[in-house]
Amino acid sequence: GQQVMQIPQYQHVQEGEDFTTYCNSSTTLSNIQWYKQRPGGHPVFLIQLVKSGEVKKQKRLTFQFGEAKKNSSLHITATQTTDVGTYFCAGQTDSWGKLQFGAGTQVVVTP
Amino acid sequence: DGGITQSPKYLFRKEGQNVTLSCEQNLNHDAMYWYRQDPGQGLRLIYYSQIVNDFQKGDIAEGYSVSREKKESFPLTVTSAQKNPTAFYLCASSLGTGATEAFFGQGTRLTVV
Numbered sequence: 001g002q003q004v005m006q007i008p009q010y011q012h013v014q015e016g017e018d019f020t021t022y023c024n025s026s027t028t029l030s031n032i033q034w035y036k037q038r039p040g041g042h043p044v045f046l047i048q049l050v051k052s053g054e055v056k057k058q059k060r061l062t063f064q065f066g067e068a069k070k071n072s073s074l075h076i077t078a079t080q081t082t083d084v085g086t087y088f089c090a091g092q093t094d095s096w097g098k099l100q101f102g103a104g105t106q107v108v109v110t111p
Numbered sequence: 112d113g114g115i116t117q118s119p120k121y122l123f124r125k126e127g128q129n130v131t132l133s134c135e136q137n138l139n140h141d142a143m144y145w146y147r148q149d150p151g152q153g154l155r156l157i158y159y160s161q162i163v164n165d166f167q168k169g170d171i172a173e174g175y176s177v178s179r180e181k182k183e184s185f186p187l188t189v190t191s192a193q194k195n196p197t198a199f200y201l202c203a204s205s206l207g208t209g210a211t212e213a214f215f216g217q218g219t220r221l222t223v224v
Contacts, residue, residue, distance in 0.1 A: 006153070033212060042201060043154070045212040088153065090213070098169060099144060099205070099213055103153035 004091050006102030013079045014110050021105040023072040023089035032065055032072045035088045043088060081109050117202050117216035124223050132187045132219045134202035141207030143185040148199045160185055161207055196223045
């Protein structure tokens with residue numbers, strides 16, 4: 001069945017540094033979504049990528065969807081303490097299919 | 112306010128008892144989902160429903176049951192057959208038409224003693 005894998009599981013970052021988290025699917029996806037969950041909270045939608053090779057930016061966050069639509073990445077530049085949380089990718093194999101989440105990357109920022 | 116509501120926020124039950132978690136949305140969404148999250152873990156799909164009166168098993172459906180009799184409601188029953196029910200349960204909904212974002216409820220933290 002469809003599996004979505006995410007690495008790394010944990011990321012300790014010094015404030016001001018950049019980091020990247022990666023998401024890989026065992027099957028071709030129709031779209032991939034990224035969510036952020038703050039400690040003690042619930043996942044909140046960040047962005048959705050649909051097209052092969054698509055790149056989207058949200059301020060210091062850059063999201064990319066691979067050419068084969070089987071992988072994605074989230075790059076954060078100049079990390080701030082507000083970036084603390086767990087970042088999840090979630091993929092669908094078709095628009096009506098189940099939303100399958102990766103295990104998430106837990107980000108800890110050191111001031 | 113439009114949104115998705117889970118209740119209660121905290122729930123304690125004795126081992127061997129069935130318990131039902133509530134999930135209601137007034138977003139007019141077709142698709143609804145139940146996920147389980149364990150400490151330091153990702154979201155594992157329990158059940159999902161794309162339309163009223165229809166639902167499918169996710170990756171860890173054993174020991175759980177759902178119903179979707181109304182568009183706005185998708186209750187989850189944790190049965191006594193679930194071997195390790197203590198977890199954080201998240202309900203989500205999405206439009207279901209095309210690729211659309213999921214909106215999550217605040218979650219229910221279930222503790223079985």
